[in-house]
Amino acid sequence: LRDDAAVLAVPGGGSLIISVDSVVEGVHVDLALCTPADVGWKALMGALSDLAAMGARPVGAVVGLCVPAATGGGDLALGVAEGLAEAAGATGCPVLGGDLSRAPALMVAVTVFGTVDGGQAVGRGGAHPGDALIVTGPCGGSAAGLRVLRDPGHAPGSDGATAASADAVAAAYRRPVARLAEGWAARLAGAHAMMDVSDGLALDLHRLADESSVGFALDAVPVAPGATQDEALGGGEDYELVVALDPADVDALTARCAAAGLRPPLRLGSVLADAGVRTLAGKPLAPMGWQHRLD
Amino acid sequence: LRDDAAVLAVPGGGSLIISVDSVVEGVHVDLALCTPADVGWKALMGALSDLAAMGARPVGAVVGLCVPAATGGGDLALGVAEGLAEAAGATGCPVLGGDLSRAPALMVAVTVFGTVDGGQAVGRGGAHPGDALIVTGPCGGSAAGLRVLRDPGHAPGSDGATAASADAVAAAYRRPVARLAEGWAARLAGAHAMMDVSDGLALDLHRLADESSVGFALDAVPVAPGATQDEALGGGEDYELVVALDPADVDALTARCAAAGLRPPLRLGSVLADAGVRTLAGKPLAPMGWQHRLD
Numbered sequence: 208l209r210d211d212a213a214v215l216a217v218p219g220g221g222s223l224i225i226s227v228d229s230v231v232e233g234v235h236v237d238l239a240l241c242t243p244a245d246v247g248w249k250a251l252m253g254a255l256s257d258l259a260a261m262g263a264r265p266v267g268a269v270v271g272l273c274v275p276a277a278t279g280g281g282d283l284a285l286g287v288a289e290g291l292a293e294a295a296g297a298t299g300c301p302v303l304g305g306d307l308s309r310a311p312a313l314m315v316a317v318t319v320f321g322t323v324d325g326g327q328a329v330g331r332g333g334a335h336p337g338d339a340l341i342v343t344g345p346c347g348g349s350a351a352g353l354r355v356l357r358d359p360g361h362a363p364g365s366d367g368a369t370a371a372s373a374d375a376v377a378a379a380y381r382r383p384v385a386r387l388a389e390g391w392a393a394r395l396a397g398a399h400a401m402m403d404v405s406d407g408l409a410l411d412l413h414r415l416a417d418e419s420s421v422g423f424a425l426d427a428v429p430v431a432p433g434a435t436q437d438e439a440l441g442g443g444e445d446y447e448l449v450v451a452l453d454p455a456d457v458d459a460l461t462a463r464c465a466a467a468g469l470r471p472p473l474r475l476g477s478v479l480a481d482a483g484v485r486t487l488a489g490k491p492l493a494p495m496g497w498q499h500r501l502d
Numbered sequence: 503l504r505d506d507a508a509v510l511a512v513p514g515g516g517s518l519i520i521s522v523d524s525v526v527e528g529v530h531v532d533l534a535l536c537t538p539a540d541v542g543w544k545a546l547m548g549a550l551s552d553l554a555a556m557g558a559r560p561v562g563a564v565v566g567l568c569v570p571a572a573t574g575g576g577d578l579a580l581g582v583a584e585g586l587a588e589a590a591g592a593t594g595c596p597v598l599g600g601d602l603s604r605a606p607a608l609m610v611a612v613t614v615f616g617t618v619d620g621g622q623a624v625g626r627g628g629a630h631p632g633d634a635l636i637v638t639g640p641c642g643g644s645a646a647g648l649r650v651l652r653d654p655g656h657a658p659g660s661d662g663a664t665a666a667s668a669d670a671v672a673a674a675y676r677r678p679v680a681r682l683a684e685g686w687a688a689r690l691a692g693a694h695a696m697m698d699v700s701d702g703l704a705l706d707l708h709r710l711a712d713e714s715s716v717g718f719a720l721d722a723v724p725v726a727p728g729a730t731q732d733e734a735l736g737g738g739e740d741y742e743l744v745v746a747l748d749p750a751d752v753d754a755l756t757a758r759c760a761a762a763g764l765r766p767p768l769r770l771g772s773v774l775a776d777a778g779v780r781t782l783a784g785k786p787l788a789p790m791g792w793q794h795r796l797d
Contacts, residue, residue, distance in 0.1 A: 220515025271611035316566035316611035
């Protein structure tokens, strides 16, 4: 079992990119810090981010929703469904169906279907030495939002980051956005490898480098408003995309983003041939981030 | 959110039938009564049964697997994956990918993809007055198996049913089989409506009748070896298929089943025009079975 998206050849022609992502109360979300609708939103966006990272657009989703049987289970299910519908509307990804069940804790398993319209999906393993590494936006916003929600008495943090209201920072945690248009633009601009920052920029960069058998040298990491550099490196759930592409194609990507009304891509650094060298500002970068451990 | 299968038009041609089904520890399964591999098997078979009920064949599945973090979580995940692989092998349905997560309890959400190869999927709503009602096999085996597993001191039950070993009865609970070949044959034989007996024959017959705006008169209910009539009517998880079709097509279905090496379909009764009449042997039949309640 891997958490990558799979490609399915469809009888009768065509193919679908399929990905599944689960959100579990007490593991990925805390209902004291976000609403049931936030959970539904986050569940669909998390699954859609896997499509974004392949340069795909969504065509639909199905949901396995498990809610506790206690009083209010029906309201909880309705709240999650509302957030799913909001995210579906925001991304143009219809929820086609689902399954509703009881469970000891709230769990939302979302399976999404996408397409590259006959093109080639972008994987993690294609980064070449000499490629530019860019990111679609600053990182750490979701982690900063979680910090603010857990400790509302403290103003959002520092480290040279732009000041931001607590509400705006919290929204980065509660309502993250899958970067579907950015991923589509990056694929068309010739991206060699792409990945979403779902588990932390540093950890996900190491994974992309592992899959591509390369190293990297980062010049700097763009930090989201209200976030710290540690949050930007290890926070995860930002759903920004890291893209490796020929340096000659960066201007084309920037132009595509501008034409589509998207934020300009931000330079992170370069891909190196030596897989043993992985640095930020000349110092070794540890794979900080969210690790899925089972024992 | 409904628990029906959805049909997705695929960009580039073709279409997929998609269904999602969840199995949750403590709700659908008890790990004291079955192994992790049994849970994996049951999860995939439960989802595949939805395809069988539409007359579809499977082309693939993805899995959202959530396991507790306690010691043994890794073994639990591996056991479930083994059962998934066994069921995948038995049905020719590859597991294409998945997502692994922690959770307070074991949960397996399976999304399956199927096709009718350009044909028309069979729904629940097409039963006509005068149709014959048949079932692909005797019911209650899974419920009898659960009873035997819960109370191994008692021999399997009675009610005129064939004697059966406790192991064979338990297997009906631990390793149920989605009736994919039977559903395919029934669609080709002209089935008007079809449904799997996942929540109990009586309840599922009422649902089929509700969707078709018809009644029914059952002559008798075939009872699985070791099961009681109550288990056959209200047990669920047998995954046998109930089929409504023109009485003139029953012989063709029987011949198709024989040619494919399948068990002969069994006569249940007839579809009636009056939706208010729903009887077994002349007496009103209550919708016994597994209801999904949330409050």
